[in-house]
Amino acid sequence: MEQPRAAANSTPLTTLGFLERAAIAYGDHPSILYNDSAYTWSQTNCRSLQLASSLSSLGIARGHVVSVVAPNIPATYELHFAVPMCGAILNTINTRLDARTVSTILHHSESKLVFVDHQFVPLVLEAITLLSSNGTQIPLLVLINDDGPSTSSAVDDSSNFIDTYENMVERGDPGFKWVRPESEWDPIVLNYTSGTTSSPKGVVHCHRGIFIATVSSLIDWAVPHHPVFLWTLPMFHANGWCYTWGMAAVGGTNVCLRKFDATTIYNLIKRHNVTHICGAPVVLNMVASLTSLTNQPLEKPVQFLAAGAPVPAPLLLRAESLGFRVTHCYGLTETAGFVVSCAWKPEWDALDAADRARLKARQGVRTIGLMDMDVVDPERETSMEKDGSSLGEIVVKGGPVMLGYLKDTTSTSECMREDGWFYTGDVGVVHPDGYLEVKDRSKDVIISGGENISSAEVESVLYSNPAVKEAAVVARPDEFWGETPCAFVSLKDEYGEKASEKEMIEYCRAKLPHYMAPKTVVFKEELPRTSTGKIKKFVLREIAKALA
Incomplete structure (x- = not known):
């Protein structure tokens, strides 16, 4: 049965109407709180x-x-x-x-x-x-x-x-x-x-995609009417995972702040009865590590949505003992925020902290706005076994996926192939119960305090140093930041012992945003290589893990 579209049923979807509706439905309700x-x-x-x-x-x-x-x-x-x-x-x-x-x-x-x-x-x-x-x-x-x-x-x-x-x-x-x-x-x-300053990738999203991503993010996190949302997540990060528009949809209260530390966050939670917070695990760690909080659990639970590195078990236990209810999710700038979350099951609440952390480390299942998700062999474009161990590239399709990269048809076609999938560049596995777990990032992106750092860009700066013969940058686990850049460097013979770790870090800080500069530099005579001459980054990652 075919029926033609009409103007009455084909008005373009847009989140801008959320604000117009909020002015009518929630007109006298607080929208923004900032200082006084x-x-x-x-x-x-x-x-x-x-x-x-x-x-x-x-x-x-x-x-x-x-x-x-x-x-x-x-x-x-x-x-x-x-x-x-x-x-x-x-x-x-x-x-x-x-x-x-x-x-x-x-x-x-x-x-x-x-x-x-x-x-x-x-x-x-x-x-x-x-x-x-x-x-x-x-x-x-x-x-x-x-x-x-x-x-x-x-x-x-x-x-x-x-x-x-x-x-x-x-x-x-x-x-x-x-x-x-x-x-x-x-x-x-x-x-x-982030991390693409030498050849920036501008991700373009349309009204339709943002509308779907916004509604999906509200439903997936079960955001009720009139939440009190504390803006620790930068609004420049995928537009605050679309909760900028989402708060208008549910008549929420946006608690804004210019800069924050643990004490500021905790005081604002108490002052405004905050119910929801988003951010990288470093923000959760910041609050949960404040000594004065250990004997002062929150009066009411606060929902915390974390993305990036999985929340470590000790941090999860400490945060939950204070009253935070942690949900872990996964997404990219290209997907307008998160499109996979851990979809928590009530029966898992009875498990001990280590098992809960293991389950929450699994990014989970697709949100309702995402039509499909899989882990595939990127060469054969075939699905991997759902056994929790077969590694493949994570691919997704659905409304939240970007239109493409601005002025970059080559990069767009590389990740949005004719088979209909968006190839994320991230490596993961699917467990027998259908839950996704991200295992690695094939593009070697380091996530530090919620910021994405391109290892290739840091390496290019290191190679510009006249003393450097070889350089490779990998993630070093960090209890506070989640990950920090760790550089492995071999020096040219004529420089020998002349370069120090401090000098190498300062060299990078002068040429990069400070958060992108290596926090650790390890000097080696030769970097490990495969038979084809590629640097064995998996070996360097193990060394970096041992350093942590």
Whole structure:
């Protein structure tokens, strides 16, 4: 039975409507709490429309890229709605990157305008200087200065800044009719993968994909109405795993914070009755390791969604004894956040901590937004045995998968093949009960404190050192960060004993964002190699594990 589509049933899916609905359904409910400031959903909707109106009056329109360099503050949250509401594409930039990387992203994305938090003005101005040197068109700059100093000498001396964030909000029209996507396949966000500054990969997601990923993330984590969400997860990481839009869908309260430590997190949990937190295991470790907490369990349980390295059993036991309920998940920037989670079964609660940790280390089953997942032989494109030991590449398909890499058809076709799967580059196994467990990353990405670090990029910097003959970088397990870069280096004969570990680390820190630089350097006369001349990284990983 075939029925033609009609306008009434084919309106493009978009998460932007979540905010409009929230203003009606949850209008007086708190939307954002930040220091001593508080907003309601009615106010957040109005402010976002006003900002979208001001952007439109500047000529920002459908298809333009607008970038943001800011921490987890109210402005960053509002921009997730305001930018696409004027038809533009949102590009949130990792605030931990260096000026060279930021410059590369601005150039590659052809960003028209950049919202800059006062804390990162020097970083962006340096990036702009690098853009100027290669003749690239300079984007307009808007200063986010709501909780910072009243003036900035760097801003005063620069003609690049055209306005402030609050001025744009105040000047905008609260009755602005936001620009709906012409098609649900229209781009809504552009996110750059970490550790790819030499050849950046800009991941493009459409309204449809983000809508599916957002609804899926809410259902999978069983997020109820009116949660209180503490933003320890950077909003620039896959748009906070889509919970930026998700909180509007369920009328949640977003607790924003500029920077955090264990005491700050714990105090905010108590002050605002926080119910949900996302982040890397390093955040959980930070809170669970605070000595003053050991005898002060939380008054109410807090749901903690962790991604990246599995939560170690001792940390899991310590966190759960304090009142955290930990869920482990798996995803990529290319999948708009997590698409696999451990799908916990109630009967597992009776198991001891070691067994619970083992089960939670298994990333689990696909979320409802993902149509299929498998572990395959990437050469033969055939499924591996579901025996918990047969290694293969993890492949997925479904709505949350990206449209592709911006201006990079080659990389797009390499991972999105004609067989209909997206090849993640990650290695895993499937257990007999159907649960996935990630075992390794075939692209040698190191996950440190939730940040992805490309070992190949760190190696390229090491090879630029005139004293280095060979270099290989692998992950070294770290109790706090999860993993840190460990470099194995052999020196040229003429340099012998002249280079030290400290000098090698400082050399890398001068050329890379500091979090990407090796934390450990091991000098060896020769690096182990296979018969074909490839460095045996699996041998080096074992050495790094022993060092930990």
